[in-house]
Amino acid sequence: MRDIRLLHQMFIPGTLIGPFTQANPGLGGVCTFVGEVRYDQGVEALELTHYEPLTLPGMHALADRAFGRFDLMGLLMVHRVGVLRPGEPIVCVSAAALHRRDAIDAVDFCMDHLKSAAWFWKREKRGGQWHWIEPRDQDHADLSRWHEPI
Amino acid sequence: MRDIRLLHQMFIPGTLIGPFTQANPGLGGVCTFVGEVRYDQGVEALELTHYEPLTLPGMHALADRAFGRFDLMGLLMVHRVGVLRPGEPIVCVSAAALHRRDAIDAVDFCMDHLKSAAWFWKREKRGGQWHWIEPRDQDHADLSRWHEPI
Amino acid sequence: MVTIVFLGKLADLAGAPSLQLAAPLGWAGLKAALPSALAEAVDDPRNRVALNGALLADKAGLQAGAGDEIALLPPVSGG
Amino acid sequence: MVTIVFLGKLADLAGAPSLQLAAPLGWAGLKAALPSALAEAVDDPRNRVALNGALLADKAGLQAGAGDEIALLPPVSGG
Numbered sequence: 048m049r050d051i052r053l054l055h056q057m058f059i060p061g062t063l064i065g066p067f068t069q070a071n072p073g074l075g076g077v078c079t080f081v082g083e084v085r086y087d088q089g090v091e092a093l094e095l096t097h098y099e100p101l102t103l104p105g106m107h108a109l110a111d112r113a114f115g116r117f118d119l120m121g122l123l124m125v126h127r128v129g130v131l132r133p134g135e136p137i138v139c140v141s142a143a144a145l146h147r148r149d150a151i152d153a154v155d156f157c158m159d160h161l162k163s164a165a166w167f168w169k170r171e172k173r174g175g176q177w178h179w180i181e182p183r184d185q186d187h188a189d190l191s192r193w194h195e196p197i
Numbered sequence: 198m199r200d201i202r203l204l205h206q207m208f209i210p211g212t213l214i215g216p217f218t219q220a221n222p223g224l225g226g227v228c229t230f231v232g233e234v235r236y237d238q239g240v241e242a243l244e245l246t247h248y249e250p251l252t253l254p255g256m257h258a259l260a261d262r263a264f265g266r267f268d269l270m271g272l273l274m275v276h277r278v279g280v281l282r283p284g285e286p287i288v289c290v291s292a293a294a295l296h297r298r299d300a301i302d303a304v305d306f307c308m309d310h311l312k313s314a315a316w317f318w319k320r321e322k323r324g325g326q327w328h329w330i331e332p333r334d335q336d337h338a339d340l341s342r343w344h345e346p347i
Numbered sequence: 348m349v350t351i352v353f354l355g356k357l358a359d360l361a362g363a364p365s366l367q368l369a370a371p372l373g374w375a376g377l378k379a380a381l382p383s384a385l386a387e388a389v390d391d392p393r394n395r396v397a398l399n400g401a402l403l404a405d406k407a408g409l410q411a412g413a414g415d416e417i418a419l420l421p422p423v424s425g426g
Numbered sequence: 427m428v429t430i431v432f433l434g435k436l437a438d439l440a441g442a443p444s445l446q447l448a449a450p451l452g453w454a455g456l457k458a459a460l461p462s463a464l465a466e467a468v469d470d471p472r473n474r475v476a477l478n479g480a481l482l483a484d485k486a487g488l489q490a491g492a493g494d495e496i497a498l499l500p501p502v503s504g505g
Binding site: 250314316318319 | 399
């Protein structure tokens with residue numbers, strides 16, 4: 048069961064995870080990561096821009112690689128775009144597998160790649176002004192864990 | 198927010214995760230692993246025995262180590278005991294943190310230790326007969342990832 | 348009396364989840380009171396012993412008095 | 427016409443999310459048609475170029491015809 052989506056509206060992760068788990072009968076384990084917009088000092092909002100012809104195909108390509116690398120029964124990968132407020136979920140990745148190691152590692156792998164290699168541009172609003180968020184060295188370090196170039 | 202429990206009855210992970218996430222406002226991410234009893238060939242039921250004076254204190258000690266090792270805001274660790282049928286959730290570990298790496302690694306750490314160093318004895322019923330499940334070498338390998346003795 | 352609790356497959360060997368023995372009780376006395384197959388099994392270094400919920404580093408040092416609980420713990424099952 | 431799409435901070439520099447330029451259009455022609463600050467920015471090797479959704483390995487080889495869409499892509503934001 049494979050469910051890859053960009054969402055333009057607020058979502059509640061539990062409403063995705065329950066049906067996803069049900070859709071993979073016989074699984075041994077399911078690992079889920081949900082990221083939320085942090086309440087960082089003075090941040091009023093976060094905006095994510097995507098580029099339609101690259102972003103969703105890029106997520107599908109990432110899902111292909113996860114299925115190739117780990118022994119998965121199902122993969123859910125959902126990412127918000129648009130304007131988000133602190134506390135709102137921004138990303139949800141869930142992997143179902145016979146064995147826990149595949150499920151946990153697949154989520155870790157997808158998160159590292161989504162955070163640093165997926166086509167999203169982010170800016171945050173502080174004091175009424177929008178500021179673009181730059182690439183981070185940490186993201187390169189995260190990717191190097193998987194022995195892959197960016 | 199810390200919630201460590203042994204459960205004697207069937208549970209629905211979503212009913213634990215939602216309140217757990219709500220109880221950790223300001224989190225950056227929450228990682229959750231849910232393990233289910235697999236539909237292994239011919240297995241009719243799985244029984245988990247625990248020893249009251251060791252098992253729950255052992256889970257609390259594991260939680261202490263996870264809080265010491267990772268930067269966590271909250272940790273949920275719930276394990277079933279008693280007789281379970283294939284498809285039933287057996288374990289749920291959820292970690293909330295400011296940063297995803299802590300949340301994911303804490304879940305991975307707790308699962309490796311719960312599976313191999315926590316005081317549970319398991320037997321499975323096949324063809325109407327109960328068979329004890331032996332320790333596995335793989336579990337030792339899992340623990341060695343954390344550079345710790347069993 | 349001292350309560351002896353058998354966990355996992357030791358309970359099968361013992362034929363019961365627990366039994367009561369007279370206090371005081373040391374390691375040699377405990378083994379002497381158990382059927383020989385069970386006594387041999389609990390001697391296996393992979394099987395641990397707890398006294399009142401505390402694991403013993405050295406089984407041979409066991410000293411249980413009236414009201415104490417001894418647990419005989421085989422290795423935990425694999426994941 | 428060729429559609430030029432600006433992503434991230436390049437959209438701020440351009441003052442608009444997209445613009446239309448006459449076809450055909452190569453890399454030199456594109457840069458010549460952009461304000462100099464923007465032309466300089468898109469020349470930065472960290473900024474990638476896609477033609478109709480396919481990333482170009484070599485920007486200088488860009489060849490866009492009528493109806494094509496060129497996207498100018500700064501590095502993605504950190505996690």
